Amino acid sequence: MRFALIGAGAIGTVHARLIDALEATLVAVVDQDLERGAQLAEHYGAKPYATAAEAYAAEEIDAVGVCVPSALHADAAIEALQAGKHVIVEKPVDITLEAADRLIVAERKTGLTVSVISQRRFQPPVAQIRAAIDGGSLGRVTSGIAESAFFRPQSYYDGDDWRGTLAVDGGGALMNQGIHALDLLVWMLGKPVRVSAETGRLAHKGIEVEDLAGATIVFESGAIGLMLASTAAYPGRPVRLTIHGDQGTAVLDDDVLAYFASANGQPPEAATLEGPEDWSEVELAHLAQYRDFIAAVREDRPPAITLEAGRRSLATVLAVYESARTGRPVELED
Numbered sequence: 512m513r514f515a516l517i518g519a520g521a522i523g524t525v526h527a528r529l530i531d532a533l534e535a536t537l538v539a540v541v542d543q544d545l546e547r548g549a550q551l552a553e554h555y556g557a558k559p560y561a562t563a564a565e566a567y568a569a570e571e572i573d574a575v576g577v578c579v580p581s582a583l584h585a586d587a588a589i590e591a592l593q594a595g596k597h598v599i600v601e602k603p604v605d606i607t608l609e610a611a612d613r614l615i616v617a618e619r620k621t622g623l624t625v626s627v628i629s630q631r632r633f634q635p636p637v638a639q640i641r642a643a644i645d646g647g648s649l650g651r652v653t654s655g656i657a658e659s660a661f662f663r664p665q666s667y668y669d670g671d672d673w674r675g676t677l678a679v680d681g682g683g684a685l686m687n688q689g690i691h692a693l694d695l696l697v698w699m700l701g702k703p704v705r706v707s708a709e710t711g712r713l714a715h716k717g718i719e720v721e722d723l724a725g726a727t728i729v730f731e732s733g734a735i736g737l738m739l740a741s742t743a744a745y746p747g748r749p750v751r752l753t754i755h756g757d758q759g760t761a762v763l764d765d766d767v768l769a770y771f772a773s774a775n776g777q778p779p780e781a782a783t784l785e786g787p788e789d790w791s792e793v794e795l796a797h798l799a800q801y802r803d804f805i806a807a808v809r810e811d812r813p814p815a816i817t818l819e820a821g822r823r824s825l826a827t828v829l830a831v832y833e834s835a836r837t838g839r840p841v842e843l844e845d
């Protein structure tokens with residue numbers, strides 16, 4: 512499969528490595544910063560382009576990885592779909608539901624495949640917890656806690672002009688970082704129906720977005736989720752995710768299944784992720800999502816993480832912001 516990447520920054524560089532590690536070829540790198548794009552392209556034997564339109568006109572491309580800043584995701588993905596390319600788009604799917612919905616319409620109209628990155632769903636201990644829920648070993652799921660107690664120094668926000676802006680980042684500790692663990696909570700607990708939240712900006716200057724968000728989320732099943740997303744928690748800890756049921760409890764901490772207890776026995780077997788031995792588990796999980804995307808295109812089936820799944824996590828993030836702004840609980844619509 513022949514790929515183009517739109518965006519050659521931090522995560523674009525990771526995508527190039529993923530494509531290189533799979534049965535796929537990177538043929539074009541598009542970046543408005545031509546030098547940056549050219550550097551990445553040269554490393555993988557691809558060609559650099561200033562715009563996606565030029566790349567699509569010049570190269571045979573099957574699929575596109577969208578790695579530009581968050582508010583540009585839907586437009587870049589729609590342009591790719593309209594040019595007949597399948598799309599794997601970074602999280603968040605975009606920063607508004609209007610943009611996410613335009614992308615969903617384009618996907619349906621073209622019949623092409625779109626997947627939204629949420630690589631942590633592929634981590635073996637995360638998949639184990641989900642399998643424990645599906646297999647009934649936790650019983651009825653009653654609550655979950657998603658904790659993203661991260662730290663970003665002031666220089667993180669000062670270093671790029673789009674970070675920490677409402678218009679392009681679309682949010683802060685939750686929209687950019689905490690969305691990963693929130694997506695896992697939503698994946699485990701189901702459809703969120705009501706959100707009550709508070710946000711704050713306590714440890715950074717010159718940003719328009721929150722560096723702290725806390726929320727209570729009620730799910731359709733009646734389960735209650737608690738969520739903390741912070742970039743103001745020095746020195747920062749790995750994601751911690753706890754799922755409680757009336758027959759068991761599972762805890763993900765430091766990227767391992769740190770605790771598992773069930774009235775019904777042992778946890779499901781952990782899968783091993785294929786890939787280079789010296790890669791971290793999160794990198795291998797990213798690779799696993801790319802592999803799933805390529806297989807979904809080849810087999811003409813939906814990818815493991817669909818646009819609708821990406822939209823659900825975005826809708827939950829936006830409900831947190833609305834609840835914090837209005838001081839009232841927000842009901843989530845279908």
Ligand SMILES: NC(=O)c1ccc[n+]([C@@H]2O[C@H](COP(=O)([O-])OP(=O)(O)OC[C@H]3O[C@@H](n4cnc5c(N)ncnc54)[C@H](O)[C@@H]3O)[C@@H](O)[C@H]2O)c1
Nearest residue numbers: 518519520521522523542543544578579580581601602603
């Ligand atoms: N899945 C993950 O773990 C993960 C990690 C980091 C970032 N991300 C997501 O990836 C996206 C990019 O983040 P990043 O850290 O790589 O940002 P970055 O600033 O390092 O890179 C963005 C790149 O896009 C280019 N760009 C900007 N506007 C463009 C345009 N209109 N056309 C072409 N190129 C353009 C910039 O020149 C830059 O090279 C964000 O949405 C972020 O949320 C995901």
